[in-house]
Amino acid sequence: MLIGITYDLRDEYLSEGYTEMETAEFDRPDTIEAIDRALSNAGHQTDRIGSVKALTKRLSAGDRWDMVFNIAEGLCGYGREAQVPALLDAYRIPYVFSDPLVLTLTLHKGMTKRVIRDLGIATPDFAVVAEESDVDSVRLPYPLFVKPVAEGTSKGIDASSKVGSPAELAQTCRRLLSTYRQPLIVETFLPGREFTVGIVGTGRDAVVIGILEIYLKEKAERDIYSYANKENYKELVEYRLLDGPLAGEAERVALKAWRGLGCRDGGRVDLRADGNGILHFLEVNPLAGLHPVHSDLPIICGLAGITYQELIDRIMQSAVKRIGADTHI
Ligand SMILES: Nc1ncnc2c1ncn2[C@@H]1O[C@H](COP(=O)(O)OP(=O)(O)OP(=O)(O)O)[C@@H](O)[C@H]1O
Ligand SMILES: [Mg+2]
Numbered sequence: 410m411l412i413g414i415t416y417d418l419r420d421e422y423l424s425e426g427y428t429e430m431e432t433a434e435f436d437r438p439d440t441i442e443a444i445d446r447a448l449s450n451a452g453h454q455t456d457r458i459g460s461v462k463a464l465t466k467r468l469s470a471g472d473r474w475d476m477v478f479n480i481a482e483g484l485c486g487y488g489r490e491a492q493v494p495a496l497l498d499a500y501r502i503p504y505v506f507s508d509p510l511v512l513t514l515t516l517h518k519g520m521t522k523r524v525i526r527d528l529g530i531a532t533p534d535f536a537v538v539a540e541e542s543d544v545d546s547v548r549l550p551y552p553l554f555v556k557p558v559a560e561g562t563s564k565g566i567d568a569s570s571k572v573g574s575p576a577e578l579a580q581t582c583r584r585l586l587s588t589y590r591q592p593l594i595v596e597t598f599l600p601g602r603e604f605t606v607g608i609v610g611t612g613r614d615a616v617v618i619g620i621l622e623i624y625l626k627e628k629a630e631r632d633i634y635s636y637a638n639k640e641n642y643k644e645l646v647e648y649r650l651l652d653g654p655l656a657g658e659a660e661r662v663a664l665k666a667w668r669g670l671g672c673r674d675g676g677r678v679d680l681r682a683d684g685n686g687i688l689h690f691l692e693v694n695p696l697a698g699l700h701p702v703h704s705d706l707p708i709i710c711g712l713a714g715i716t717y718q719e720l721i722d723r724i725m726q727s728a729v730k731r732i733g734a735d736t737h738i
Contacts, residue, residue: 414445415461416459419432420437433636436480437700440700440704441457456474461481479506481493505728508673515693533683536594536596537558558593571632599689600682603623605679605680618715619710620660622651655686659688
């Protein structure tokens with residue numbers, strides 16, 4: 410097959426003047442190289458397309474692909490991750506990973522949690538703070554946790570995200586609102602163990618490939634898998650695969666969320682336990698990082714004895730199978 414690859418390269422945006430933070434979710438050249446190599450090894454012909462703007466030009470020029478391997482996160486708006494898939498739908502070009510509905514919904518952590526609650530999955534109570542005055546109407550028990558409503562890679566998450574009083578809540582909200590210029594989600598702080606669950610497949614075919622416990626070392630920023638802890642994970646974080654009864658529960662919760670939200674082909678669900686050890690849904694990553702060494706999903710694979718090649722093969726197999734079965738959307 411001829412497979413196009415869509416992505417946002419961090420270096421390109423940095424050279425256009427965007428900041429380190431604005432580009433934190435974007436990809437490094439070695440991620441694209443690794444995906445390209447795995448697809449080529451599997452016998453495909455590849456074509457590196459780039460961002461949504463490059464895709465627009467190529468489509469207008471008449472270029473087409475049998476399938477697009479899409480990891481583009483986009484730059485702007487709640488639909489930023491949905492831009493490439495929506496455009497590909499318009500041209501009826503099949504693509505790997507989730508559709509525009511899922512990618513828009515799951516970028517908004519508050520909207521996602523409303524659906525998750527409807528599915529009967531535990532998730533911390535929350536409020537959305539769109540402007541400073543909304544802080545006064547937050548009626549949730551402290552400690553609370555504050556984060557931007559539509560970011561990833563722990564952008565905006567540090568020690569001050571956990572707040573113990575209305576004054577701290579107001580201070581953190583003021584700072585995050587002015588830095589990120591988007592609403593915030595304020596939710597009950599979960600003090601328990603944290604896991605990220607790696608999944609490949611779609612719907613009934615989705616399976617858990619491994620459950621990673623995020624164990625913070627002594628020198629790490631305490632309690633949370635923060636931006637700083639992710640950036641310096643080699644010194645600050647230890648990853649362990651979970652098994653035993655809690656693993657069964659993590660698998661059940663993660664697959665229920667993955668299937669209920671309609672996520673496709675591969676990604677991760679983040680879970681964390683409350684004070685009673687009950688697992689809660691934190692968020693889902695339908696475009697999980699795919700750096701072969703540094704990203705959580707390939708780290709899970711490494712610990713579970715799955716090679717990077719196998720990971721990409723299984724993601725592709727899921728896409729091919731579901732596209733073969735698609736009748737309308
Ligand atoms: N309610 C909460 N209680 C305790 N810790 C939390 C809570 N929400 C988030 N965290 C901490 O903050 C981290 C980042 O939160 P979250 O996973 O929502 O953000 P993200 O930036 O989208 O992450 P990713 O890099 O997985 O895309 C979590 O891994 C967890 O350590
Ligand atoms: Mg997360």
